[in-house]
Amino acid sequence: MSDTIRIDADALCEGYFASTQDLMRRVLAEEASALDAAAAKLADQVAGDRLIHIFGPGGHSNLASQEVFFRAGGLMHVSAILDEGTLLSNGALRSMAIERLPGYGKIVIADQRLDEHSLLILVNAYGINAALIDAALEARRRGAFIIGVSSRQHAAGTAPDHPARHPTRQNLHDIVDIAIDTKVPIGDAVVQMPGMTENISAISTFANAFTLNCLVIRTVAKLVERGIEPPVWRSGNAPGGDEANGRFISRFQGRVKAL
Numbered sequence: 112m113s114d115t116i117r118i119d120a121d122a123l124c125e126g127y128f129a130s131t132q133d134l135m136r137r138v139l140a141e142e143a144s145a146l147d148a149a150a151a152k153l154a155d156q157v158a159g160d161r162l163i164h165i166f167g168p169g170g171h172s173n174l175a176s177q178e179v180f181f182r183a184g185g186l187m188h189v190s191a192i193l194d195e196g197t198l199l200s201n202g203a204l205r206s207m208a209i210e211r212l213p214g215y216g217k218i219v220i221a222d223q224r225l226d227e228h229s230l231l232i233l234v235n236a237y238g239i240n241a242a243l244i245d246a247a248l249e250a251r252r253r254g255a256f257i258i259g260v261s262s263r264q265h266a267a268g269t270a271p272d273h274p275a276r277h278p279t280r281q282n283l284h285d286i287v288d289i290a291i292d293t294k295v296p297i298g299d300a301v302v303q304m305p306g307m308t309e310n311i312s313a314i315s316t317f318a319n320a321f322t323l324n325c326l327v328i329r330t331v332a333k334l335v336e337r338g339i340e341p342p343v344w345r346s347g348n349a350p351g352g353d354e355a356n357g358r359f360i361s362r363f364q365g366r367v368k369a370l
Contacts, residue, residue, distance in 0.1 A: 150329035216245030227254030
């Protein structure tokens with residue numbers, strides 16, 4: 112009989128908590144300038160009553176676009192691109208295959224009819240997949256301003272011939288107007304479990320959500336400093352939520368595709 116491995120799960124959870132805190136602190140300390148510059152562009156969009164488009168092509172990166180769309184405390188000017196192709200709800204292996212499909216991201220962005228007055232936030236934990244890079248290239252071709260939210264470390268540490276990469280082997284942070292680094296480590300999972308060869312517990316969802324909400328905070332702060340109170344969503348399950356949101360619905364229905 113093999114020796115029983117005794118594992119302190121509480122300590123591992125504490126370690127995971129510490130890892131998420133450390134990552135978020137790094138984002139705050141090291142990405143303040145990029146976040147501020149991006150927030151200024153978002154504030155300009157809202158002040159001009161223009162939409163802020165956000166797309167998270169690839170598996171769990173889709174959660175990032177949903178994090179700040181139609182969300183309590185979120186800007187009503189955010190328009191999430193919720194393309195069915197890479198959503199996990201339509202099949203995880205299918206999602207991975209499509210996010211690696213050259214040309215797919217171009218089609219998605221073309222359907223949004225972005226132009227030189229548009230702003231697009233692209234979010235992807237690793238910053239390399241074909242759909243993501245094609246989305247960035249097509250948005251740039253159309254003149255849109257592009258903000259990238261991804262991990263430089265993960266992109267730099269991924270082999271040039273990795274099957275997920277775009278044929279040009281480009282990284283998102285190299286082809287956007289403003290790059291915000293989420294600091295996600297290579298492999299994403301950060302907890303080392305005794306007796307296991309693979310790490311567990313991914314961190315990218317925390318990284319993306321925290322970074323984007325910091326961007327929203329900075330954007331709203333800039334607007335309030337300009338004397339503008341931007342419309343934000345209130346939870347429909349909170350008292351007066353439907354009434355508060357109903358004051359603005361007509362401004363965005365028909366403009367925001369996913370609304």
